[in-house]
Amino acid sequence: MNRLAGLLWPFALVATAFSIGVSAVTAPTDDSALRxxxxAKSPSDPRAYRYITLPNQMRVLLVSDPNTEQAAASMxxxxxxxxxxxxxxxxxxxxxHMLFLGTEKYPEPDSYQQFISKSGGSHNAYTSLDHTNYFFTIRPEHLPQAIARFAEFFKAPLFSADYVARERAAVNAEYLAKIQDDGRRANAVLTQVSNPAxxxxxxxxxxxDTLADRKDDSVRDALLAFYAxxxxxxxMALVVLGRESLDDLQTQVVNHYGxxxxHDRAPQxxxxxxxxxxxxxxxxxxxxxxxxRELRLMFPVPASGTYFREKPLTQLANMLGHEGRNSLLSALKREGLAEALWAGESDMGPYGSTFVISVSLTEKGQAQRARTRQWIFAAIELIRQQGLEAWRFEELKQLAxxxxxxxxxxxxxxxxxxxxSAMHRYPPHEVLRAPYLYDEFDAGLLAMYLKYLTPENALSLVSAADGQFDQRAPLYGTPYKVLTPKPFKPLPxxxxxxxxLPAPNPFIPSRLQVRxxxxxxxxxxxxxxxxALRMWFKQDEIFRLPRSVIRVQLRSPAAANGLQGRVQADLYAAMVLDELNEYSYPAFLAGLGFDIRATARGFDITVAGYNDRQGLLLTEILEALISPRLEPARFANIRAEIMRRTENGDRQPPYIQLIRQLVPTMYQPAWTAEELVEAMANTGxxxxxxxxxSFVYGSQVDMFAYGNLLPAEARQLATLVGQQLVRGAPxxxxxxxKLLTPTWGGYERQVDVKHDDHALVMYHQALDDSDAARAHLMVLAQSIRAPFFNSLRTEQQLxxxxxxxxxxxxDFPGLVLVVQSPSASAPQLRAAFEDFIDNMPSWLADDLPxxxxxxxxxxxxxPRNLAEQASRYWDDIAAAGPGGKVDFVRRQRLLKAxxxxxxxxxxxxxxxVFDPQRRLLLGTETTVKAPEPVVRINDVHAFKAQGPHYFVP
Structure with missing residues (x-):
């Protein structure tokens, strides 16, 4: 399991367009009218914060960061x-969806997106059960105008009748695009078995259907009424981050959002x-x-939001979800029942809460899920007996x-x-600190929540590929059945x-001095x-935190030995990670993570986090890598889990399946999912x-250490790596x-997908990998992003x-055009792509500056943090290849280009670039008909065997 997570989504409107809300007004700027x-903020946080409440009762958090490279806002x-x-x-x-498609002041439906795009930003939104969030990023100098445009969403949107009809199709397309998403299909079942109220x-x-116009009931009228x-x-809660001072940000926000x-609406x-x-x-x-194969236990519990200073459900989740030695997960793995486990609160805001324990089951665990439940409730009972201890709370407090x-x-x-989001949950003074607060241990509160974690208060949601199902969830068509569990029997x-229960954490850092x-x-x-060993080192002089990053790249002849070598390396890395999991989990909780990843040439190893005990963790990682236990029972389950995940790739959305075929179609060595699964099944x-x-013999190692380390410490780490990973001459x-570089004919490959939607990926490769080609491709991609979306999504609703x-x-520059459609076939999509490209000369470079x-x-x-800076340096090192000279000024050269x-x-x-003779089409169906010149790809490996190629360092 990856333990690095957390350490390191011109057009004129008709004259009858209707607007609602009020026109923009100038709000009071007298600070006495504001609360x-x-x-409270972190000592290491360089940003300044101010929380204000406007006279209209909108809450606003202003964030001033003179050094930010991006401004941002969220409502x-x-x-x-x-x-x-x-x-x-x-x-x-x-x-x-509709708020993005024109306001009274900015009526063009693509006005907002075009502005954000050409101003170096991005935008999006999402709707949840209890809230809706709109957000954007932008270059700092454009923030004032962005704030003004964004404000109009909440004052005078148009809800133009033309775009109501069009965007309804987009919402339906979103529903259809994810109709085979198992998360949504499972949720559709839950809607059928929970309280209808x-x-x-x-x-x-x-x-x-739900958004249709009906007699005397148009959906546009419903939108207007809902908005009002x-x-x-x-x-509303607004957050604005910019380079301006807090006073300047406040003036802008008051003027536009006051x-x-x-309407003084009560909370939902x-x-x-x-x-x-x-x-x-x-x-x-x-x-x-x-x-x-998942078992999900859901316990309805009182929402814990008011207990953010005590965090009772976080404490319970820490004990149940712990993955260290003698944990619940360890017991389930020993019996061959499970591969992973997660526990935590699912908060529905004002609509309640559930405590969820989710277990990824093995095939045996699927058949014996009653046994898994026994283990879970045994762990819960152990917490009742031994877990209500103040020291556990104090340990979480120390880490926080x-x-x-x-x-x-x-x-x-x-x-x-x-x-x-936090502004709706926490008091103003604690909006930054609340997730880290552990003020008071309350054993009675823990005991109260434990009373809800019983077999009688549990809904078990089980996924099973086989069986008899007598019901079907509407809209998503998920087959399911409802069972009454047999009386619960405790574990012997x-x-x-x-x-x-977890022992005291030995990895909590104590030496936190910055060198x-x-x-x-x-x-x-x-x-x-x-x-056989190269090591780069740099001490951090920018972020000044007690953390460091260690990167190791092992190039192994055994791992680079074709398909078998790749599969064996994948299995080997997974086995080593599994072995290290119990030992490393406390380190992960203490802010020290690692990862081992198999590549086409060997292994990449990363250790990141507080540097106090990094050497200890790295030593354990290297020993496990050289001398793992490789137990037969664990091997069988781990191989089955990797094969399952690989095979599940053909259930991804069609456009993702097509994009995933780019590498195996053009790159060597690379194999399809089917080839990988077959080879893995034949690997014992x-x-x-x-x-x-054999994998360390003849190997070459590149290493990089960066952060709160001294040169002597970096050398010691390199010596440790060399002693373990270098055997003999490289x-x-x-x-x-090598990468195929199309220069003639154009290519097409049809990919069969298990989905009703159609999709097309059109890939165009640059002529070369020079700085000039990269620069031009970057500007071209930036220039067409918003127009392509507006044309094919907003206007044509494909x-x-x-x-x-x-x-x-x-790393060879290329560009893609992508659409997934519930209605347009791949040939129709290709025609739309080509029409867009044909019309491009009329407007391309109009906004070039x-x-x-x-x-x-x-x-x-x-870079915003130490991990980002380390990644930039490491990318430069990796790009040089074995024995190559590292170029640390690639960005500067690209800026000149x-x-x-x-x-x-x-x-x-x-x-x-857009020459049809340089095109690779990946589609859910064929798009080309004779006598058009095209090479149809039937055999990927035969196709890649022909040249010319770009040789990768």
């Missing part, structure tokens, strides 16, 4: 799908319980489309205080979204000693340069054991990494998934 609070409205009127399911979601028991996405009823300033009408609430008394206990078995003190600077988009007492920076150059230094434990004895790797952008393969500036601004962005892009060169480049 102002300064939230969270405390109304979501729970407020959908009866018979108008999906209306809140539909309204979210509870908001979560309703369809929330919307489709052509629910979009009130007192239900005029948002306040619903007292209906999630389940009725006769609905629990129940076992619900449903049939997934993917190969899923360290993490709050040494916070990384979060990226602007996630920061503003998270804070807008003689087995109870096999599980224990003095020694004299050093601008870029990492090649500190060790030997035939004996094969992996042979691999374990040997050349078999084969050559589908919900529509995008264009860069997509390098093996703005588009080029947007690309340059993104490239000039400084970008400054040379002009209208003539961009149009010439676009003409060359």
């Amino acid at each position: 102002i609070v300064s939230p 969270q409205v405390a109304v979501g799908s729970a407020a959908d009127p009866e018979g108008r399911e999906g209306l809140a979601h539909f309204l979210e 509870h908001p979560s028991a309703r369809f929330s996405v919307g489709n052509l 009823e629910h979009y009130s300033a007192n239900r 005029g948002v009408p306040n 609430q619903n007292d209906a319980p999630l389940f009725l008394p006769d609905q629990l206990p129940r076992e619900i078995v449903y049939q997934p489309l993917k190969q899923l 205080e360290i993490n709050f003190r040494f916070q990384d600077v979060r990226n602007p988009s996630s920061l503003v979204q998270g804070l807008a 007492k003689n087995l109870l000693t096999q599980i224990k 003095e920076v020694a004299d050093q150059g601008q870029f990492p230094e090649l500190m060790i340069n030997e035939p 434990l004996a094969d992996v054991k042979r691999f374990s004895r 040997k050349p790797l078999p084969g050559q990494l 589908g919900y998934v529509v995008f264009a952008g860069q997509m390098p393969v093996a 703005a588009q080029r500036a947007a690309v340059m601004a993104e490239l000039e962005q400084k 970008l400054s040379d892009v002009n209208a003539v060169t961009l149009r010439t480049f676009a003409y060359q």
